[in-house]
Structures are given as C-alpha cells and as structure tokens.
Amino acid sequence: MTKHRHFIIHKPYGFLSQFINNQTKRRKKLLGELDFDFPEKTMAIGRLDVKSEGLLLLTTDGKVSDHITTRGKVExxxxxxxxxxxxxxxxxxxxxxxxxxxxxxxxxxxxxxxxxxxxxxxxxxxxxxxxxxxxxxxxxxxxxxxxxxxxxxxxxxxxxxxxxxxxxxxxGDIVLNDLKAGEVIEVDKLY
Structure with missing residues (x-):
C-alpha cells in the first residue's frame, strides 16, 4: 500500500498552483520552484490564481483532493x-x-x-x-x-x-497561521 504525502504551503503571489506549465508563450513560476523536494504525483487541492496568495494544500492522494474540492462541504x-x-x-x-x-x-x-x-x-x-x-x-x-x-x-x-x-x-480546519510566503510544511494527514 502506497503511503501518501500531504503538504500545507503559503503560495506566494506570482506563482501558478501547479507543477507543469501547459502554456508555451510565457514563463510563469511553478510550485516546483519553491525550496522543497515534492514527491512525484503531488497535486494542488483546488487552485489559487497567479495574483492570489495564501493557503494551498497539496497531496499525492486523489481521494483527499476529491473530498475537499468536489463535495462542497469544506469551507x-x-x-x-x-x-x-x-x-x-x-x-x-x-x-x-x-x-x-x-x-x-x-x-x-x-x-x-x-x-x-x-x-x-x-x-x-x-x-x-x-x-x-x-x-x-x-x-x-x-x-x-x-x-x-x-x-x-x-x-x-x-x-x-x-x-x-x-x-x-x-x-476547513486548516489555517495559514504564521507560514511565510513560499514556506512548505509536510503533515501526516489533511482530512
């Protein structure tokens, strides 16, 4: 059984909420450029646009992502x-x-x-x-x-x-608190 990994980050202004840029025109900053070694198949749970900042959750577990984004119950x-x-x-x-x-x-x-x-x-x-x-x-x-x-x-x-x-x-119950822009914390679980 694969052990999934979960992360809480403070997405800085100017970064895309993704690891791969599908656009060929302009170079944009990606989450993989933050000072952290994310495992393969890490995905953002929801998105924040380039101009938005703050709390972003990442996981390697699609079920956790689905629970938070599609059920409409997580504030x-x-x-x-x-x-x-x-x-x-x-x-x-x-x-x-x-x-x-x-x-x-x-x-x-x-x-x-x-x-x-x-x-x-x-x-x-x-x-x-x-x-x-x-x-x-x-x-x-x-x-x-x-x-x-x-x-x-x-x-x-x-x-x-x-x-x-x-x-x-x-x-949900996860708050930004004192995370600084670009800071990443690995946690045992998100939900």
Whole structure:
C-alpha cells in the first residue's frame, strides 16, 4: 500500500498552483520552484490564481483532493482587500448570492459568510497593491463552500468593489497561521 504525502504551503503571489506549465508563450513560476523536494504525483487541492496568495494544500492522494474540492462541504476563507469603502448593501449582495459569469455562462453564487475586517497587516507583497493616494480600500472576510473559477474576484467586482489583494487563510480546519510566503510544511494527514 502506497503511503501518501500531504503538504500545507503559503503560495506566494506570482506563482501558478501547479507543477507543469501547459502554456508555451510565457514563463510563469511553478510550485516546483519553491525550496522543497515534492514527491512525484503531488497535486494542488483546488487552485489559487497567479495574483492570489495564501493557503494551498497539496497531496499525492486523489481521494483527499476529491473530498475537499468536489463535495462542497469544506469551507474556504479568504481575506480580500477591495477597492473603495465597501457598503453594507454590497456586503448583503455578496452574502445572499450574486450573479457572476463562469466560462461565458451566468451563475448565481451560493449564500456565503461575508464580514468587514480590520487590515490583517500581511507582509508587503513584492508587487505593491497601491497606496492611499488612489482612494480608500477595505478588507473583508469571505467564507465559501464552493470554488468556481476566480469566484471571489468576480463576486467583489459584481458588487462594485474590485479585488486588489486576495489571500486564502483557511480551508476547513486548516489555517495559514504564521507560514511565510513560499514556506512548505509536510503533515501526516489533511482530512
């Protein structure tokens, strides 16, 4: 019986959530470039786009990946910096479900948890978001049980407050805590 391996990483800004780049045009940073020797057949559980950062789970066990990504029961929490001083009306729209586009089709998001939070004081990114000269920003926590393509970014944009920075801080009971960008921890199990 094969012993599967599991990892928790803090995906840095600018990295793809994969080990192989299927695009031939532009060179992008891949997870295999992090300072860690991942075993063969390691896969990301879910994805974070290139501009997103934070908690990413990796495994060699497809069943664990399937449990987290396709059953829709595992919560994912994101801290999101949005452009502007977010309104209560926008928060309610996000909470109750908002229409977004997924691969050219209209999609109504499922109800979720959304609250305004204080600036979480994450370390500065290599590529600065922007400064206060361009107007106010707000931070919100968005907790979903689904995960459509670029969903959180599309939701905040549809509510009138585009995402400036997105950091996943929790998947189920697993939290980002004090992991630094690019840091990898191997764990005995994920779920």
């Amino acid at each position: 994912k929490e994101y801290y999101v910096q949005v452009d502007g001083a977010i309104t209560n009306e926008a928060i309610e729209k996000l909470k109750n479900g908002i229409e977004i586009g997924i691969h050219g089709e209209k999609y109504m998001t499922k109800p979720c948890k959304v609250v305004v939070i204080e600036n979480p004081n994450f370390p500065e990114r290599i590529y600065k978001v922007r400064d206060d000269r361009h107007g106010p920003t707000s931070w919100i926590s968005v907790t979903l049980q689904e995960g459509k393509y670029r969903q959180v970014r599309k939701m905040t944009s549809a509510a009138g407050f585009p995402t400036l920075r997105l950091v996943r801080v929790r998947v």
